[in-house]
Amino acid sequence: MTSNDMFWGLLFLFQTAFGTMGNSFLLGLYTIISFTGPRLRHIDLLLFHLAFVNNLVLLSKGIPQTMADLGLSNFLDDVGCKLVLYFHRVARGLSLCTTCFLSGFQAISLSPRSSKLAEIKAKIPKFIVPFCFLCWTFHLMLYWFILLNIKASTRMKNITERDNLIYCSVPIGVSFNVARYVFIFSLLDVLCIGIMLTTSGYMVFFLYRHHQKVQYIHGNNLTSSSSPETRATQTILLLVSMFLSFYSLNSILTLCMRLGKLISWLVHLNVFLAACFPACSPFVLIVSDSQIRKRALTLWDRI
Structure with a gap:
């Protein structure tokens, strides 16, 4: 194991x-609130689902990647590699x-009656739970x-015929059927x-119009606190911008x-960038969503 590893x-x-x-903090917070009150917002169901899948992204990639880089080799067999990836x-x-639906949900929520x-x-709040089940199934x-097609790295005999993922390998010469599926999910x-x-x-257009309206009503020298709807929109925009x-x-x-050419540090950097959104998104929500902070403080006071 080198210093770079x-x-x-x-x-x-x-x-x-x-x-x-x-993510675990958000999952625990939403779980406690769902049993003790107050009532969860519709958007909280999507945020709960986002936190759950982001945790799964981090655990399924971060743990094996960390173990491989810290010198624990050959710890996954073919079955382990298949399941992890x-x-x-x-x-x-x-x-x-989920991030896409979250963005669409908030945009529709802003639309005038x-x-x-x-x-x-x-009707869209009724589709949140069915949407999550449909996404999982799909x-x-x-x-x-x-x-x-995934194999453990030690099982690949010819290094020139694989795409190395440090602890697992993907054959470069994929079949037509596999290429078709890659094209579909792309x-x-x-x-x-x-x-x-x-x-x-x-949503940016809505916030701009809202800002213009507030300036017209209150004047340029006065400021008014943002509505919960506006703050929620700003939070979703921040999440979407970070994801993109x-x-x-x-x-x-x-x-x-x-x-x-496949270079080791590029593989590592690519893995790091892929995990940045799942790792940072819960803290963006905690900092920017005042409702989450208020509920967390309320539960803390009860304890």
Whole structure:
């Protein structure tokens, strides 16, 4: 184990522990509130689901990556590699889907009652739980091919015919069926990104109009506190912006790795960037969402 491996191993350990702690805090907070009150907001159900899948992303990638970099080799067999990468891909897809739905949900919630979205606005809270179940079913079925193509690194005899993921390997020469599935979920990623960009643009426009209206009513020299709806919108925009930033960097780096030579530090950096959103998002929510802070303080006072 080199000093470089030690550095990356400790970095992944800190990132995984840091992110898991934040997501677990949100999961515990929402669970306690659901049993003791007050009543959860509709958006809290999506935030609970986001925290859960983000925890799964961190644990399924951070733990094996940390163990490999800290010198524990050959700790996963073929079955272990298949399961770890399968659940990581499923959780990553669910994180993207949930963030997309969160952005769309908030954009529809902002729409005026007189708009064409008024009917959808009234019904969309009923679709949150079915949406989560549908997403789980869809992604569990979509990534089945991973269970057929992933192998432990020690089982790959020819190093030139694999894409090394430090502790597992993926054959580069994939079949047509696998390539077709990769193309399908790439299109789904593009669709979700497009929805997030569109809804984010709408929310930015809404906040700008709201700011102009407040200035007109109160005058340029007076300020008014933001409404809960506005603060929630700003929080979702921050989450979506952070997701898109890390996703873009991760995608660009992945493309560079595919087109060029596979370098160890690029693999590590790519893994680190992919885990940045799951690790940072709970703390963005805790800091920017006043409702979460108030509920946490209320529960603390009760204790």
